[in-house]
Amino acid sequence: MIRTVIFDMDGVIVDTEPVHRYAYFRHFDELGIDVADEEYAQFTGRSTKNTYQYLKEKHQLSQPVLELVQAKRDFFNRAFDEKPDLELLDGVRSLIEDLHQHNIELILASSASHSTIDRVMERFKLAPYFSHLISGEDFPRSKPDPAIFEHAASLSQAPASECLVIEDSANGVTAAKAAGLYCIGYNSEHSPLQDLHHADLVIGHFSELSAEKIAAIETAG
Known part of the structure; x- marks a missing residue:
């Protein structure tokens, strides 16, 4: 679960x-x-x-x-x-709200800087949904090094075996798997040339996910 x-x-x-x-x-x-x-x-x-x-x-x-x-x-x-037309990716706000409503903890673990994370959170009013906002600039090595996801899992209310990562990059999926976490690869048109084959599940749209479906995932841990 x-x-x-x-x-x-x-x-x-x-x-x-x-x-x-x-x-x-x-x-x-x-x-x-x-x-x-x-x-x-x-x-x-x-x-x-x-x-x-x-x-x-x-x-x-x-x-x-x-x-x-x-x-x-x-x-x-x-x-x-x-940039006036910068928007959230299609379906992701609904997924975030659905997860939050079902008491599934949300953590952000991004290679972006603190300033960029803060800009996104403020522009789209997303901060209240996340328990932690983690920036890659606080770690000596970037993804595919697993440190950022290991740290995110350590902050989670749940054990690592009950954590899941959503990533769109080959480096990110590799980092999540190296951290021992279940990983969903998002095949985003905005992140081309990414090899996601080593993710546990690959999706093309967030409508394929829901709080109910995610909660029901059984991990190896």
Whole structure:
């Protein structure tokens, strides 16, 4: 039986991926570096800090990592605040409300920064539904490292065997499984080139899920 659902955010709750992509590629242009779509797809699920640590080493960038992160974040924040058509992904609010009404605990575990998480929570009034908001910037390694999900499970009111993760990225699914958690892969059109085959279940729309269906899932634990 599932008593806690751990949500990723980007590509699962809200479609911020195009905003991130815009911000990253504006900054890549500014830095004068080339990043192919296939390489960029591998950044999905990783924190901005870890992405720039990788890019700094690969391209021998002179700027400190935190300076690179802030420059990209500035591009993102401006685009986020100016984007009028940014909406929650279809069906996710209904699922969140259904889970909450059935007393299933919700935890957010996102590679996004605290500032981005706060922006999303404020814009869509979602904070009251979640018991904890966890940012990947607080961990030295990003997904696929399982640390963020291990921490989320440790904060849960339920044991890890009664926790479930919803993820849209290959890195996120790998992290959830490495943490020993049941994982539902969300095959999002906004997160292309993601291999979700190692998820326990893959869905294409949140209408496929409900509090009743999730609660009834039996995990190996």
